[in-house]
Amino acid sequence: MKILVLGGAGMVGQKLAQSIANGGLGDISIDELILHDIVEARSIKSDFKTRSLVGDIANNGEAIKLAELKADMIFHLAAIVSGEAETNFEKGWNTNARGSWQFLEALKQVHEATEGQYRPRLVFTSSIAVFGGPYPDKIGDEFLSAPQSSYGAQKAITELLVSDYSRKGFIDGISIRLPTVVVRPGKANLAASSFFSGIIREPLNGKEALLPVGTDVRHWHVSPRTAIGFLTHAANLDTSLLQGRLAINMPGISCTVAEQIEALRNIAGEDAVRLIKREPDDLVMRLVSGWPRDFDPQRALAMGFAADKSFEDIIRIYIEDDLDRSGQ
Template sequence: MQKILILGGGGMIGQKMAQKIVHENTFGAADITLFDRAFPSGNLGLTSITGNIADPATATKLVASKPDYIFQLASIVSGQAEQEFELGWDVNMMSMWYLLNALKDQHDASGGTYRPRVVFTSSIAVFGGPYPDKIGDEFLSAPQTSYGAQKAACELMLSDFSRKGSVDGVSLRLPTICVRPGEANKAASSFFSGIIREPLNGVEAILPVQDTVRHWHASPRSAAGFITHAAMLDTDLLDGRRALNLPGYSCTVEEQIEALRRAAGQRAVDLIKHVPDEAIMAMVGEWPRDFDPQRAIELGFTSEANFDEIIAVYIDEDLER
């Protein structure tokens, strides 16, 4: 029986992913453990452990059972990492350091036979402008946020521990995940979901940027799919470059709104109020707009082909009617 450990398993993507592997029986009869600071009610009936991933002792305890697959999804979001600098580095980078060292200890203690797959959710925040029109697979990582720098540092560690053989890791540079269910979070990108989610629920939404802003999106369903695909990937195909730009859909806020109109009519669109926010505009102006993720596509990663599909996923999976 495969042992699965999902760090950040209480978060939105962690829950989506846990649901997916349970419902699709991805790993067969698996022993699934979720770890997070806290969990939503319900929580799929899986083993759940609460704790602090920035505590060096946490990883040691969590990997003592030698999980076969470790999904490292836990992090604080971009807005919070900017505001709470030390917390950001502790939670978003040092936790990876502790995890990899704990796994290496298990690898060494096993005489080298234990070599778990580690899938890490990195982010397109590892990139910083100026950008080409489409960011290619060989474009430099020069993050302009603490969150991005922390994710990029984790990629480097995971890649090197993998190269040396104690783990077998893949870093996934997730597009902005949209439409996120639930409440807005502290991520500066939160509005990309809010302007779709709130109107679909009959609630007013704030658009803090111009509708000409272009960004790079994939649905929560795609995110869960990326992660399970990475778990099964033949990592020899990565040729030592273990951080992947992923497929997504590039569109402007205006195109998002047009897709909302097609899905839910003018009444939904009328619920979007444009209230410019200089701070958010400044941050979003620095973000990637479009990618050419050839490697990931060749490796079989897939996502939505247009924003209508992204809205349809939300309506299908998360809209309460």
Template sequence: MHILIIGAAGMVGRKLTDKLVAEGHLGGKAITQLTLADVVAPAAPEGFPGKAETLTVDLSAPETATRLAAGRPDVIYHLAAIVSGEAEADFEKGYRINLDGTRHLFEAIRQEGLRKDAPDQPYKPRVVFTSSIAVFGAPFPDKIGDEFFTAPLTSYGTQKAIGELLLSDYSRRGFFDGIGIRLPTICIRPGKPNKAASGFFSNILREPLVGQEAVLPVSPDVRHWFASPRSAVGFLLHAGTLDLARLGWRRNLNMPGLSATVGEEIESLRRLAGDKAVALIRTEPDETITRIVDGWAQDFDARRALELGFKADATFDDIIRAHVEDELGGRIGG
């Protein structure tokens, strides 16, 4: 099996790569080839016995998608995107990467399947597209189900919503077998803060856990929908093996997660790391971030994903513990 990960240098892409290498198979099929692509150089997978290729490419360039599809990967994980805050700040860049890049990829797969020099070798890969809960916009019901209409209030959410429609149509037409998974906000993201408007949800936990200050730009009563990086990788693995006939033509679905307020996040931090860690959080209201966050969904009814076998974290304590175990060697404190 040949697996292509686009956006492989990102946090989720790296963790997905590591998990695939450790498992050695996907859905019972041995992984013999990995292609890792991103706009910055992905790290070569350590300990992988098969063929591995790392590519530094820009998906917004049409020739990039053609090159990637020519390798005829069996499973394609499309994780590449610029984050919400950056897509809102730079309108043209957001559409070029998040929308044009996605369209180029889907069209390249279609064209590869139509190649006249290989009529006896049909090509119809599995495509896993990471969408976002940002496809939804207020006013919201108490819990958002898969049937709730998409009316995004940001450019990022709009770009992801269009990507979902393209994925559904290209799957309907038989060009590939696609599934779009709407990820909750991934928390706690390791590494340095990024330009995502949602970044503070991780920052107010990650930095205090190692003895550093963090800034909280919104009210503690802000509620949001979360999943850990561990859960995100689990979603991707399951999406890569799920019988997609069970989806019918409703190819995009909400992933399970955990609804919590910022205040509940902080209390979980207090339970696991103490008052000293909580004291490192400094409140500095930011009107721009507050306005963006006010347009985000707070809670979901993910019964469809749960019935299909997707699983997520049970408590915020579990989310913090996963970060401590995976990123801090089981130790709290800087």
């Protein structure tokens, strides 16, 4: 079986590839893993063939090139991140929505050229950004998608496309709505959500972290390791169980910033916590106030998707998977 990862050079793409190299992908026998991204993906050590392809899914022609690889299993993680999609309207829409649509069209073309023989499993990483407030205390599985960002609208549209192309039998798709992934290794980025990782990662590396919001802010989180688990579980899921609703809210940990800091204190002590400096930022506070706080993801739980056990576990996963390795 051939696996294709769009966005294979990103943090999640790399961890997914490494996870597949280490532990496989359920019962699937893997022949080749192809990592596609706008930059060359770091190579992965594995028992099967791996290669990296460089290209931009927003470009005309890239989609059909990718579809003609006839990968049996496709993970679509490629995206312009939320902050950039908001400031660069054209770029976000071109990549996140038009690029995804072009790719689905190309898969349909190959499906038809093979007289329906080719019908890949496609796992699309959507996001809780498809939601917009006001929210109930816990967002249920039947809550409307009314995004308040271009990124969220682009994810919601791609979900609808994945659903209709799947309903018609051109692909066998599923969209998983990831919580905010923490603790992200590496350097802080410009995403408004970056501080959620920063206030844990920086102190654990002996560095100061800025906290731009109040400690009462509540949000919905998943560790990178558990997010990868969602992707591989989705890859092996019997999609007929979804009964036509192919976009699923993933489980997560709902906690306040105060609870996150308390978890850090329990694991790394007061010295670590002292490295967190309050520096209120009105823009970040305004953005974060529109984000989901908590979910009741019954469908995902019934299908065997399992969240992290606690925010302390999320911190431990960072320490085990990334702290020693990167030293940041």
